[in-house]
Amino acid sequence: MLDFIITPALAQGAPATGLFGGDLMAFLPMVAIFVVFYFLLIRPQQKRAKEAKAMLTALQKGDEVITTGGIVGKISKLGDQYATLEVATGVEMTVQRSAIGQLLPKGTIKAL
Numbered sequence: 001m002l003d004f005i006i007t008p009a010l011a012q013g014a015p016a017t018g019l020f021g022g023d024l025m026a027f028l029p030m031v032a033i034f035v036v037f038y039f040l041l042i043r044p045q046q047k048r049a050k051e052a053k054a055m056l057t058a059l060q061k062g063d064e065v066i067t068t069g070g071i072v073g074k075i076s077k078l079g080d081q082y083a084t085l086e087v088a089t090g091v092e093m094t095v096q097r098s099a100i101g102q103l104l105p106k107g108t109i110k111a112l
Helices: 022-057
Strands: 064-067 072-078 082-088 091-096 100-104
Touching (some): 064 082
Antiparallel strands (some): 072 082
16 A cells, blocks of 8 residues: 555665776865965965075175165175164164065165
8 A cells, every 4th residue: 555655775886986986086176276276375485485595695795685674775794693784874783684685786775
């Protein structure tokens, strides 16, 4: 009497998965996002950090620089951690070497 309500369960075979089956396809979008982040964010940041480190190690007495705070000066003394900048005639200030943001071409201060 209830035969029309209860249907017999038919066994289904497992779906055939090829080389790129379910598990690998689930991680593919995450891998693609990581690759995009690496090439658009991580790699350029590492390159920029390497260039900044090279610039800081190549500093010499007499170089004209801009600090990260925007102060323009000429290096009069240079130590391992600190640099002394001459910002005006007879006016010197000591800054951390890492606070130097940019190396300027020679003669820039006179042009200002």
